[in-house]
Amino acid sequence: MGTVGKALELLDYFSRARPQIGLSDFARLSGLNKATCHRLLTELQEFGFVEQAGLAREYRLGPAMLRLAALREAHVPMQEAAQPVLRRLALATGETAHLSVIVGEKLALIGFAYAAAHGTKVTMEDTEILPFHATSSGLALMAFAAPALCERVLAQRLEAYTPQTETDPARLRAKLDQTRAIGMAECTSAFEADVHSFAVPLFDATNNCTGALAVAAPDARVTTALAALIRTELGRAGADITALWGGSLPPELVTRWQNR
């Protein structure tokens, strides 16, 4: 990896659970020595990508992202455009709806909406990165994005998040064939125990599959009737977001969603 990659990788260590990171921790997390980390962080700081805060002078993400995110959304409105659809989908199904997009090599959550219908729900506040092989969103993308994505994911060590996580590449390939056949992915307890999720692929203005829309419910609540409702609403909402992104659905997908 080049110097730029090493610097950008440091930004990936920030998360909601770890919003501030000291120099020693950066060195430990990245495996780089402190002097190298310090040099990279100083360059990131110069451009407002990180800043130092508090008495311990720990690093946190800086304000540069606000401007760049606003510029990106002004040119390619993906997050804001999808938000009303997410809210409608959560309301229609009574369950949590969420949206994720491919960011580099990762699947990043960029929006979600809750339904007020139940006292228990699948919560998303602390989720930022979804594993491809263990979520319905990830499977939808592996099934419909360029084949290189699928191959890259399957070549990695696949973590078992629960006893139900599928980590066998051959069985995952079979699951992806099934996902392609019905145009929708489904997972139970693969990333978090007792969560049942459904996801459809989303296509952007260049007609690449770059995102996924999912509905996640406590497994105990997923009756045949609720599953049918979720599949119908998910197909509709997925088509809406793809249209808002200026993309179009592959024709066979439209047929599969309608014929289910």
Added chain:
Amino acid sequence: MGTVGKALELLDYFSRARPQIGLSDFARLSGLNKATCHRLLTELQEFGFVEQAGLAREYRLGPAMLRLAALREAHVPMQEAAQPVLRRLALATGETAHLSVIVGEKLALIGFAYAAAHGTKVTMEDTEILPFHATSSGLALMAFAAPALCERVLAQRLEAYTPQTETDPARLRAKLDQTRAIGMAECTSAFEADVHSFAVPLFDATNNCTGALAVAAPDARVTTALAALIRTELGRAGADITALWGGSLPPELVTRWQNR
């Protein structure tokens, strides 16, 4: 500048007016050769900071910023926290309110609100970077942020955006003394002709002056009465945003705003 800085600088060439940039244009804008540009862009692309779009495979900002901006706002909510105050300020004054923060070496606009009171208004859609020496926001920051900022700005070549732009360092220093004395900056036609603006400094949770809040009006509308109203409302809104950011105002500033 290091390799990381060169890569991050490429991101700064994107703007609302220039949302997609081809490789040759990057080379021209940056003064780097095409091979170097391509190598830097490839590293940025790997992390989702840029992506290629369209038949010409031009580069545009990628989705990585959405995740990082959301993380930054979750930890240090500056933009969302300020938005209701911006709306109230625009409504109370009948003029355009805007918010900017220091991003690296630049002053970046991160929020604005319009008033519906008049058919003509100062518009902000196409503004992203404000020059420090030619805007009331910039002067407020030069007056109240760490002195190094002021010295860096005054050491640069100061562009004249209009015939009224003050570019003489000595006269700018006098204007900054005045800004400090009254706790508020004021500019007329310094960046854009016929725009009259007022700005106060904002302080973050570390009590550093990192942002500015401004009201901008067509100069012809700025009567003594409107100017007095704007100064009162601006002081109040500036104190509100500083409080929302977890900062506190220097006591002498509170006194100056109250005694005006």
